[in-house]
Amino acid sequence: MRTAYRVQDVRAAEAALMARLPEGALMRRAAAGLAAACAGLLGRVYGARVVLLVGSGDNGGDALYAGARLARRGAGVSAVALGGRVHEAGLAALLAAGGRVAADPHAALARADLVLDGITGIGGRGGLRPEAVPVVRAARESGAVVVAVDLPSGVDADTGAVEGEAVRADATVTFGAYKPGLLVDPARAYAGAVRLVDIGLGGLLPAAAELEALQHADVARLLPVPGAESDKYRRGVVGVVAGSARYPGAAVLAVAGALRGGAGAVRYVGPAGGAVLARYPETLVHPGPPGGAGRVQAWVIGPGLGDTPGVDDVLASDAPVLVDADGLRLLDPAAVRARPAPTLLTPHAGEAAALLGTARDEVEARRLEAVRELAGRYGATVLLKGSTTLVADPSPGVPVRVNPTGTPWLATAGSGDVLSGLTGSLLAAGLAPRDAASAGAYLHGLAARRAAARGAHGAGPAPAAGAAPLTAHEVAEALPGAWRDVQGGGGRG
Ligand SMILES: NC(=O)C1=CN([C@@H]2O[C@H](COP(=O)(O)OP(=O)(O)OC[C@H]3O[C@@H](n4cnc5c(N)ncnc54)[C@H](O)[C@@H]3O)[C@@H](O)[C@H]2O)[C@@H](O)CC1
Numbered sequence: 001m002r003t004a005y006r007v008q009d010v011r012a013a014e015a016a017l018m019a020r021l022p023e024g025a026l027m028r029r030a031a032a033g034l035a036a037a038c039a040g041l042l043g044r045v046y047g048a049r050v051v052l053l054v055g056s057g058d059n060g061g062d063a064l065y066a067g068a069r070l071a072r073r074g075a076g077v078s079a080v081a082l083g084g085r086v087h088e089a090g091l092a093a094l095l096a097a098g099g100r101v102a103a104d105p106h107a108a109l110a111r112a113d114l115v116l117d118g119i120t121g122i123g124g125r126g127g128l129r130p131e132a133v134p135v136v137r138a139a140r141e142s143g144a145v146v147v148a149v150d151l152p153s154g155v156d157a158d159t160g161a162v163e164g165e166a167v168r169a170d171a172t173v174t175f176g177a178y179k180p181g182l183l184v185d186p187a188r189a190y191a192g193a194v195r196l197v198d199i200g201l202g203g204l205l206p207a208a209a210e211l212e213a214l215q216h217a218d219v220a221r222l223l224p225v226p227g228a229e230s231d232k233y234r235r236g237v238v239g240v241v242a243g244s245a246r247y248p249g250a251a252v253l254a255v256a257g258a259l260r261g262g263a264g265a266v267r268y269v270g271p272a273g274g275a276v277l278a279r280y281p282e283t284l285v286h287p288g289p290p291g292g293a294g295r296v297q298a299w300v301i302g303p304g305l306g307d308t309p310g311v312d313d314v315l316a317s318d319a320p321v322l323v324d325a326d327g328l329r330l331l332d333p334a335a336v337r338a339r340p341a342p343t344l345l346t347p348h349a350g351e352a353a354a355l356l357g358t359a360r361d362e363v364e365a366r367r368l369e370a371v372r373e374l375a376g377r378y379g380a381t382v383l384l385k386g387s388t389t390l391v392a393d394p395s396p397g398v399p400v401r402v403n404p405t406g407t408p409w410l411a412t413a414g415s416g417d418v419l420s421g422l423t424g425s426l427l428a429a430g431l432a433p434r435d436a437a438s439a440g441a442y443l444h445g446l447a448a449r450r451a452a453a454r455g456a457h458g459a460g461p462a463p464a465a466g467a468a469p470l471t472a473h474e475v476a477e478a479l480p481g482a483w484r485d486v487q488g489g490g491g492r493g
């Protein structure tokens, strides 16, 4: 499991550690890790040209000390000061190691092999200041590798928001702990490949992180495994209320996901039973309404539902309910809040905006705040889909889960239907809503990568990024392979 902590928690942990260490020891640890990462990226340090963008705080200090280490190994290092002051001891170390202050910043940047962004770290507020913008643009245009120190300057460490301009890094070397902004878009997209340098904060950070990202082994522990005593009812029956005369395909895709989610049986309820059976004869079908369909351990309602009634009926049941798509539009918030059984809402940004009474851009700019707000307001677990998928629990203080798998190719019609079927099936198999949602998103994203890379039936581990367009159906068909990848352990998301 990867965890991320808020700035106030990182600062408190650093303060506790610093009290036990000699002056400057923590910054030296950070700078050593940073310099080693830069050396790795450069390949050959001797003769490399390195430019440090140095702000007025300790983030600039880290860059200066790392620059000093690279200068001692033969790199040509020059510093560009962008704040009113610079970290004096850091600058002295750089000069003593043979580094310089750049006489002409733009000329230095034009020749640079590597640029270290030490403008702001966890002390930064708002986007880049205007005077930094042309320098940062020149760094980007030079073709040099841009490495952000702790965080790309200009992004919000706690929320992942980006207000105005920010550094677009190829890599970020972060210290002590991940910060939420490194894992949540839009800021995540500015960070490039993120590397964590251990400076000894372990044990000093709070027990509950702000964010958690599951990895293969975490998901493997959550997935249901049938025992010798299992039968289809004990494994759980998932009821899928989806599709309409206008959108029969949504029913087929939700059932496709549900059949690969570990429940013992899938009961489809709605008008698209014919289309569902033609593709999946193993489905139990019922024309509706849901109340007469028989016992289920969890419901999924909403994909392609149109205005078909049934949401009230399902919300009145005492089983866990996942509400997606049209179901989110039709639900009565008071009925959701009053439910004794768990509810899981799975909106994309537009649906989340409608539920919150705000604009879509607002949700996309502040995903972490939006998902927490929704969970609190509705008293439900919320899975917010999109470029960063987040899962929030309604209880305050529980870490939000951020999904590390997926590919932008998933932004294809119907892939959300597969996700809701899959996640509902995990709910029926007995997973808690937060676990079902995060394991569902993880498998779904992994399946998408497999499908995008080589088609649904390819073998071997999932590659890092998708390569070709995919269809929602292919995502569903790649789910068993993703499930096996996860259970095989090893790799991460
Ligand atoms: N506290 C510690 O023990 C450690 C801190 N470390 C480094 O120290 C950093 C935090 O240092 P600071 O607290 O000094 O804060 P920063 O260096 O992140 O930034 C603070 C300075 O930047 C200015 N500033 C704020 N917003 C700005 C903006 N938008 N544009 C330009 N300037 C802006 C402020 O006026 C202030 O002078 C961490 O991110 C990390 O890089 C590491 O050395 C590890 C140890």
Ligand SMILES: Nc1ncnc2c1ncn2[C@@H]1O[C@H](COP(=O)(O)OP(=O)(O)O)[C@@H](O)[C@H]1O
Residues within 6 Å of the ligand: 325, 348, 384, 385, 386, 387, 388, 389, 406, 407, 408, 409, 410, 411, 412, 413, 414, 415, 416, 417, 418, 419, 444
């Ligand atoms: N830019 C993106 N990068 C990665 N995944 C995305 C992106 N945009 C959407 N997705 C994912 O694609 C799926 C789309 O679901 P949804 O919006 O409900 O579409 P639909 O209703 O057509 O099925 C979700 O799993 C979502 O997280």
Ligand SMILES: [K+]
Residues within 6 Å of the ligand: 059, 117, 118, 119, 120, 121, 148, 149, 150, 151, 152, 153
């Ligand atoms: K920085």
